[in-house]
Amino acid sequence: MSEAPSHGHDAAGHDAGHGHQGTTMTTKRIWTVFWILLGITLVEVVWGMKVSHTIPHQYEWLNPVFFLSMTFVKAGYIVAEFMHLRYEVTAMIRSVLIPLLLFIWFVLAFCFDGASWLHLRQAYSYNPNDKQATQTEQPAPAEGTLK
Amino acid sequence: MATVAVSKDQSVWGGGKSPYALSYGKLMMWFFLMSDAFTFGALLISLWTTRFSVSSWPDPNQVFKTFPLMGEADLPLVFVSLMTFILILSSVTMVLAVQAGHNMDKKGAAKWMIFTIIGGLCFLSCQAWEWTHLFHEGAWWGRNPFPNRDGSLPTTAFTNYFFTVTGFHGFHVFSGVVINCVILANILGGTYERRGHYEMIEKVGLYWHFVDLVWVFVFTCYYLL
Numbered sequence: 001m002s003e004a005p006s007h008g009h010d011a012a013g014h015d016a017g018h019g020h021q022g023t024t025m026t027t028k029r030i031w032t033v034f035w036i037l038l039g040i041t042l043v044e045v046v047w048g049m050k051v052s053h054t055i056p057h058q059y060e061w062l063n064p065v066f067f068l069s070m071t072f073v074k075a076g077y078i079v080a081e082f083m084h085l086r087y088e089v090t091a092m093i094r095s096v097l098i099p100l101l102l103f104i105w106f107v108l109a110f111c112f113d114g115a116s117w118l119h120l121r122q123a124y125s126y127n128p129n130d131k132q133a134t135q136t137e138q139p140a141p142a143e144g145t146l147k
Numbered sequence: 148m149a150t151v152a153v154s155k156d157q158s159v160w161g162g163g164k165s166p167y168a169l170s171y172g173k174l175m176m177w178f179f180l181m182s183d184a185f186t187f188g189a190l191l192i193s194l195w196t197t198r199f200s201v202s203s204w205p206d207p208n209q210v211f212k213t214f215p216l217m218g219e220a221d222l223p224l225v226f227v228s229l230m231t232f233i234l235i236l237s238s239v240t241m242v243l244a245v246q247a248g249h250n251m252d253k254k255g256a257a258k259w260m261i262f263t264i265i266g267g268l269c270f271l272s273c274q275a276w277e278w279t280h281l282f283h284e285g286a287w288w289g290r291n292p293f294p295n296r297d298g299s300l301p302t303t304a305f306t307n308y309f310f311t312v313t314g315f316h317g318f319h320v321f322s323g324v325v326i327n328c329v330i331l332a333n334i335l336g337g338t339y340e341r342r343g344h345y346e347m348i349e350k351v352g353l354y355w356h357f358v359d360l361v362w363v364f365v366f367t368c369y370y371l372l
Contacts, residue, residue, distance in 0.1 A: 027246065034239045038232065041366075045228045048371050053208065054225040064372060075360055082238050082356040084349075091159070092167040103188055110192045112241060114199025122202065 025084065033081045044070050112146055171191055176350045180357045181235050185318075187361050190315065191368050194308045203295035206303050207370050210293050215276055227370045230273045231362065234320075237266025237360045240350045248345025253334060260331045263355065267324040278310070286310075295365050310368060316365055319358045 044067060050062045080086040101142055159166045166176060198204050210221035215226070241264040247255030285292035291306040330351050340344045 015214050023256065025242065027243070030239055030242045030246070034235065037235050040233070041228060044367075044371060045224045048208070048224050053206075056178065067367050067371045071363055074363045078238070078356055078360045078363065082242055082288075082359070083353055089166075089168045092169055092177075095167070099181060101185070102185075106188060106192055107195070111199050114196035117200035119198075119203065122199070135300040 024082065027088070029081070033077050037077055040070050042075050157215060163266070170346060172346065172350050173353065180353060181358065187312075187315070187364070191364060194312065194368060197302075197304045197308065201304070202305045203297040203301075205291075205293040205301055206296045207372075210281075211277075211370055213280060217291045218283050224370060226273070226277065227366065230270055230277075231366055233266055233269045233273065234359050234362050235269070237263050238356050240266060245345075245348050245352045248339070249346070249347040251340070253340055255338070256339075256348060257334045258329060260327060260334060260348070264324055264327045264331065267320055267327065267346075270320055271317060271324065274313065274320075278313075281306075281309075295296065298316075304366050312365055312369065316361055323351070323355050323358050326354065349353075 055062060068075060085096060096120075164369055165174075168178075199275050211227055212223040214222045215227065240259045244256050246258035246264060281287075286306045286309075288307055288310055289303050291301045291303045293305065294302055295301050330347055333339060333347065334345075339347060
């Protein structure tokens with residue numbers, strides 16, 4: 001990569017920015033993407049209104065799985081088509097997407113951090129709102145008064 | 148090690164042309180949007196850290212269930228779906244403005260840019276109505292009238308995050324509308340016609356789609372889950 005930083009915004013770089021994309025994104029394609037995004041949103045809303053609150057308890061994990069996968073499909077269409085990323089050169093696509101992998105660590109680390117706080121609260125808190133506090137393996141100090 | 152590996156890529160990385168086949172301005176817009184993605188990511192992840200750290204959280208279907216002029220009708224998610232629809236539609240008009248610019252179609256570019264600005268203003272109006280409505284229900288930074296799902300007392304984290312995240316997003320939409328107005332003035336003034344290309348629409352378009360992209364995640368995190 002030693003030679004990479006040497007390019008500047010010279011005349012050649014400027015030329016590359018416009019004029020070469022031509023027919024990559026047709027009007028028909030734009031509206032197709034619009035209908036896909038709208039359809040996904042409607043399905044999400046119907047699920048949120050009709051399904052997510054009545055789903056049997058053992059299947060509740062389906063709610064976040066469904067909503068998150070639909071969200072990422074929508075995000076993919078917006079970035080790939082509207083932001084034109086899928087029509088850029090491979091090096092550009094990689095340069096945008098690889099740094100975003102940091103989010104995997106980011107999300108996991110902080111969600112586990114939050115869960116750990118919940119565990120500490122339930123184990124040691126006197127808050128009568130935490131009704132599940134006594135379920136943890138740590139005996140809550142105020143167990144007798146909570147019931 | 149790089150000296151051995153580059154022979155195949157010499158034409159791209161050897162200098163003299165942009166290896167990303169992208170202009171300086173568009174590349175810098177992408178870099179800015181990546182940093183902005185991490186800013187929004189930090190806000191939403193801190194929201195989820197807090198949600199994971201408490202035993203219960205208000206139900207969005209109980210909080211966001213009203214619609215303008217519909218009184219007390221129970222319409223969960225309908226209003227926010229309308230906002231999502233408006234934002235997606237304004238993204239489409241922005242792509243159409245970019246396309247008109249590619250064809251050096253001044254009138255078309257101006258027309259679609261005007262529609263995009265109208266879409267942005269509609270979204271901001273919806274958000275203003277929603278904020279006002281929630282404020283009159285007693286919600287604000289530091290005040291949360293909505294009970295948790297399990298009936299326990301809520302924390303103010305719910306409203307704090309709601310107004311901070313949607314406020315930060317709304318500020319992005321507002322900035323986008325202002326920038327779109329500047330671009331529209333330049334289109335009508337013939338600046339891009341004289342320049343020979345309408346690339347500025349593509350740059351502001353990237354920003355506008357990013358704002359739409361962030362809304363997709365805000366919508367899921369705050370209204371659906």
